Amino acid sequence: MKKNLVISVLMTIATTILLGIIYPLVVTGLAQVFFKDKANGQLIVKNGQVVGSRIIGQGFTGPAYFHSRPSNAGTGYDAANSNGSQLGPTNHALIDRVKADVATNQADNPGQPVPVDLVTSSASGLDPHITPAAAEFQIPRVARERGISPQELQQLITRHTEGRQLGFLGEPRVNVLELNLELDQRFPMRKQAEAR
Amino acid sequence: MDLYSALQYALFVAIVTALLLPLGGYLERVFSRKPTALDRLCLPLERLIYRITKVDPEIEMASTEYTMCFVFFGLAGTLLLYLILRLQTFLPWFFPQYHTTPMTANLAMNTAISFSTTTTWQAYGGENTMSYFSQMAGLCAQNFLAGAAGLAIGIAFIRGLARQCSETIGNFWVDLTRALLWVLLPGALIGAALLVWQGVPMNFHDYAVATSVEHSRQVIAQGPVAALEVIKNLGTNGGGFFNANGAHPYENPTPLTNFLEMLAIALLPAALTNTFGRMVGRPRQGWMLYGVMVVLFALGLLFVHSSEQRGNPLLGGVHTGLSQSGGNMEGKEVRFGIGGSTLTAVVTSNTSTGSNNAMHDSFTSLGGMVLLVNFLLGELVFGGLGTGMVSMVMAAAIAVFLAGLMVGRTPEYLGKKIGPTENKMVMLYALAAPLLVLPLTAIAVSSRVGLSGLTTNTGPHGFTEILFAYASCFANNGQSFAGLSANTVLYNLTTALAMMAGRFGLAIPALAFAGLFARQKTTPTSSGTLPTDSLSFGVLLTASLVTVTALSYLPALALGPVLERLVFGG
Numbered sequence: 142m143k144k145n146l147v148i149s150v151l152m153t154i155a156t157t158i159l160l161g162i163i164y165p166l167v168v169t170g171l172a173q174v175f176f177k178d179k180a181n182g183q184l185i186v187k188n189g190q191v192v193g194s195r196i197i198g199q200g201f202t203g204p205a206y207f208h209s210r211p212s213n214a215g216t217g218y219d220a221a222n223s224n225g226s227q228l229g230p231t232n233h234a235l236i237d238r239v240k241a242d243v244a245t246n247q248a249d250n251p252g253q254p255v256p257v258d259l260v261t262s263s264a265s266g267l268d269p270h271i272t273p274a275a276a277e278f279q280i281p282r283v284a285r286e287r288g289i290s291p292q293e294l295q296q297l298i299t300r301h302t303e304g305r306q307l308g309f310l311g312e313p314r315v316n317v318l319e320l321n322l323e324l325d326q327r328f329p330m331r332k333q334a335e336a337r
Numbered sequence: 338m339d340l341y342s343a344l345q346y347a348l349f350v351a352i353v354t355a356l357l358l359p360l361g362g363y364l365e366r367v368f369s370r371k372p373t374a375l376d377r378l379c380l381p382l383e384r385l386i387y388r389i390t391k392v393d394p395e396i397e398m399a400s401t402e403y404t405m406c407f408v409f410f411g412l413a414g415t416l417l418l419y420l421i422l423r424l425q426t427f428l429p430w431f432f433p434q435y436h437t438t439p440m441t442a443n444l445a446m447n448t449a450i451s452f453s454t455t456t457t458w459q460a461y462g463g464e465n466t467m468s469y470f471s472q473m474a475g476l477c478a479q480n481f482l483a484g485a486a487g488l489a490i491g492i493a494f495i496r497g498l499a500r501q502c503s504e505t506i507g508n509f510w511v512d513l514t515r516a517l518l519w520v521l522l523p524g525a526l527i528g529a530a531l532l533v534w535q536g537v538p539m540n541f542h543d544y545a546v547a548t549s550v551e552h553s554r555q556v557i558a559q560g561p562v563a564a565l566e567v568i569k570n571l572g573t574n575g576g577g578f579f580n581a582n583g584a585h586p587y588e589n590p591t592p593l594t595n596f597l598e599m600l601a602i603a604l605l606p607a608a609l610t611n612t613f614g615r616m617v618g619r620p621r622q623g624w625m626l627y628g629v630m631v632v633l634f635a636l637g638l639l640f641v642h643s644s645e646q647r648g649n650p651l652l653g654g655v656h657t658g659l660s661q662s663g664g665n666m667e668g669k670e671v672r673f674g675i676g677g678s679t680l681t682a683v684v685t686s687n688t689s690t691g692s693n694n695a696m697h698d699s700f701t702s703l704g705g706m707v708l709l710v711n712f713l714l715g716e717l718v719f720g721g722l723g724t725g726m727v728s729m730v731m732a733a734a735i736a737v738f739l740a741g742l743m744v745g746r747t748p749e750y751l752g753k754k755i756g757p758t759e760n761k762m763v764m765l766y767a768l769a770a771p772l773l774v775l776p777l778t779a780i781a782v783s784s785r786v787g788l789s790g791l792t793t794n795t796g797p798h799g800f801t802e803i804l805f806a807y808a809s810c811f812a813n814n815g816q817s818f819a820g821l822s823a824n825t826v827l828y829n830l831t832t833a834l835a836m837m838a839g840r841f842g843l844a845i846p847a848l849a850f851a852g853l854f855a856r857q858k859t860t861p862t863s864s865g866t867l868p869t870d871s872l873s874f875g876v877l878l879t880a881s882l883v884t885v886t887a888l889s890y891l892p893a894l895a896l897g898p899v900l901e902r903l904v905f906g907g
Contacts, residue, residue, distance in 0.1 A: 145405060147391070148391060148392055148406075148510060149406065149409035149410045149412075149413040151389060151391065152386075152390045152392075152510065152513070152514075153413040153414050153417055153482065155389050155390055156386070156478070156481065156482055156517060157417065157474060157478040157482070159517075160477065160478045160482070160522070160568075161473050161474035161477055161479075162473065164477075164522065164525070164526075164564060165473045165477060165561050165564040165565075168526070168529045168561070168564040169539050169561060169564070171530065172529075172533040172540075172563060173540070175533075176533045179533055179534070179535075179536045180533055180538055180539045180540055180563075181540050181542065181559075182540070182545060182587065184545055184547070184557070191546065191547040191548070192547055192548060192549065193547045193549055193550070193555060193557070194545070196536055196586045196590050197555075197557055197586055199555060200549070200551075201550070201551060202551065203551060206550070206551070214581075218549075218555065219556070220556060220557040221435055221464055221465065221556040221557070221558045222462065222464070222465060223462070223464065223558075223580045223581035223585050224462070224581060224819075225581065225584070225696035225698075225819070226667065226668065226696070227668070227696055227698045227699065227794070227818075227820035228667065228668075228698070228699055228793060228794065228820070229698060229699065229702075229793075229794040229798035229801075229818075229820065229907065230665070230699065230700070230702055230798075230901075231702070231797075231798060231906070231907035232793070232798065235667060235699075239652045239653075239659070239667075240652070240657070243653070243657065243658050243659050244658075247658045254658055254659055254660035255658055255659050255660065256660050256662075256663060257648065257659060257660060257661045257662070257664070257666045258663055258666045258671050260659065261665075261666040261667040261669075262668070263584070263668070263669065263671070264581055264584030264668045264670050264694065264695045264696045265579075265584040265670060266581065267581070268586070268671055268672075269586055270670075270671040270672055271671060272663060274660075306591055306592045306593045307593065309341050309344045309348075310592035310595075310596055310677070311592025311593075311595070311672050311673060311674060311676075312592075312672060312673070312676075312677075314672055321550055
């Protein structure tokens with residue numbers, strides 16, 4: 142009994158050093174050598190400044206941008222406080238929130254039903270994507286605000302639509318941050334719109 | 338069901354099934370100490386570990402000593418993790434501006450027990466609580482250690498069933514070391530490489546500070562994610578690096594990582610059915626148990642998928658300007674959709690693994706109920722690494738006993754008698770869950786401190802949150818209906834109790850049962866023997882599982898998800 146007690150302590154310490162210290166350092170070393178960008182979180186740097194990560198969602202409120210999904214990470218897209226709403230399906234806070242968001246979105250694009258991902262908050266609160274339908278739903282507003290044709294936006298969305306992985310895994314999706322970054326690059330907002 | 342989801346589910350089962358034979362054979366060779374391809378790398382390491390820890394690998398243990406080593410090892414791990422957590426402010430990679438949740442004594446105790454029992458219930462959010470040092474030397478290491486200890490239990494249990502006239506069931510330290518070096522470490526290295534390739538970060542940098550397109554400040558948590566991500570799944574632990582766990586884009590960036598992580602969870606526990614068949618010398622027995630698993634798994638997928646795809650009727654439909662063709666997307670990620678979220682929900686809830694990629698609290702009431710039922714069935718569809726195999730065989734023992742009662746013969750399994758003592762162990766194993774989960778739930782819902790945890794949802798859904806928490810902790814699963822504010826003294830203490838009972842309280846009767854079986858001599862099959870590898874026994878086993886679970890929990894389920902569905906319609 143005493144022998145096994147001693148072994149259990151020694152075993153815990155020895156294996157913790159191997160698997161809790163050596164193993165992560167080896168993986169870090171390999172990751173930093175072979176996949177440097179991905180191992181470091183795929184940060185996007187513009188003019189020497191980090192503007193976000195390619196795979197972490199970002200909030201957009203301006204009408205000239207495509208909007209991301211509602212977020213419950215911190216006060217919204219707080220990438221140091223990931224979280225979902227945790228609201229149950231029958232919770233009135235959920236039902237009221239969704240109905241209000243549906244009404245707001247409907248005002249932008251009357252007559253079209255709002256795609257559900259645009260008014261439901263994601264699990265992480267950091268979902269970088271929306272569905273192609275949710276992006277297309279926002280075309281009339283963005284086109285109006287930027288003074289460009291809906292066709293040009295449609296093309297932009299099509300180009301940013303990622304298909305199912307390996308042809309069958311996951312859902313088609315649009316990366317909102319990358320879409321908006323290209324939007325700003327190709328169709329910069331007019332001065333007065335920016336001031337507004 | 339859409340074609341793509343169906344294809345994803347079918348391919349998942351096909352891959353798990355295809356790898357059953359090679360993996361099952363490999364595990365059998367590793368734990369029988371037969372030569373394997375990895376010996377050149379692993380044998381020297383193994384010898385080194387035995388030298389440091391003064392283990393004599395040739396000693397065999399009786400089931401009592403084996404159990405004792407398992408418990409000691411679990412307690413030593415708990416103690417070390419507790420110390421690391423409590424001292425994390427003095428250890429490297431602690432960022433006081435971000436790691437703001439205080440590591441109180443009861444939170445550290447709860448977390449230490451949680452990780453050393455493979456539960457990985459998390460009453461905290463990773464990125465605002467745990468330093469990188471705690472994540473690696475504390476949690477990542479425990480993911481390996483507790484996972485390997487569970488696998489050792491499963492192997493020793495199988496040995497007990499396989500041996501005849503034997504007083505011993507193996508050496509815990511040897512099984513543990515071999516599980517770590519031959520199984521988990523190589524698997525983790527391969528998996529970590531795949532995950533980083535797909536975009537899971539692996540660095541020790543400070544949190545990145547970004548200035549967003551609309552000029553606001555966004556702090557982006559970083560960390561050594563990939564190393565932990567792979568072993569949390571491979572060891573069927575499931576505790577996330579970040580608060581959002583497998584839903585966080587850094588933990589699970591693509592649909593492919595999701596699929597691979599689910600394979601990492603299910604492959605080994607499923608392959609153990611084949612190892613079992615080989616070791617007891619009756620491969621068909623293993624296939625029968627695997628068949629029952631696949632049937633229950635498919636039923637789970639079907640129910641959850643249809644329930645989530647239908648959407649939430651309370652949110653309105655096209656007539657109110659909302660298109661719910663995407664399904665119930667509250668608490669789900671676009672890249673996974675309903676298919677990927679369903680696969681993960683059903684795999685994780687069946688395998689003692691808490692790594693959810695969607696917020697199960699926001700599932701429809703019936704979708705969420707399926708996950709709860711998976712815990713209550715006993716985590717035996719693939720199940721936890723090693724422990725799932727034990728639970729499945731114990732369920733088979735109940736079915737054999739019921740059949741024995743019906744035909745009036747002494748129940749036999751694998752040519753050995755399930756006598757009164759064996760049966761007591763089976764009953765202890767089966768009754769522990771309802772005897773603990775239901776009273777704890779009752780205490781929490783009838784006390785003010787318990788109810789004060791319902792900060793997000795109330796009513797029947799709040800009841801489900803509490804029942805889900807205790808069922809999850811006892812099942813050593815660890816996922817939660819996270820609307821429950823569980824970082825309080827009451828919940829930290831009671832969930833820790835449930836986790837300990839679900840781990841050690843079940844290992845004791847299980848290994849005692851194995852020890853009793855090891856002593857018996859196999860009797861030859863006669864015309865009066867109930868065949869336990871037939872289709873009809875599979876049906877009997879499934880039916881008895883469902884019946885026993887329903888008898889224990891139907892009233893509780895009626896108060897939670899059933900009521901929510903019937904009265905409120907969600």
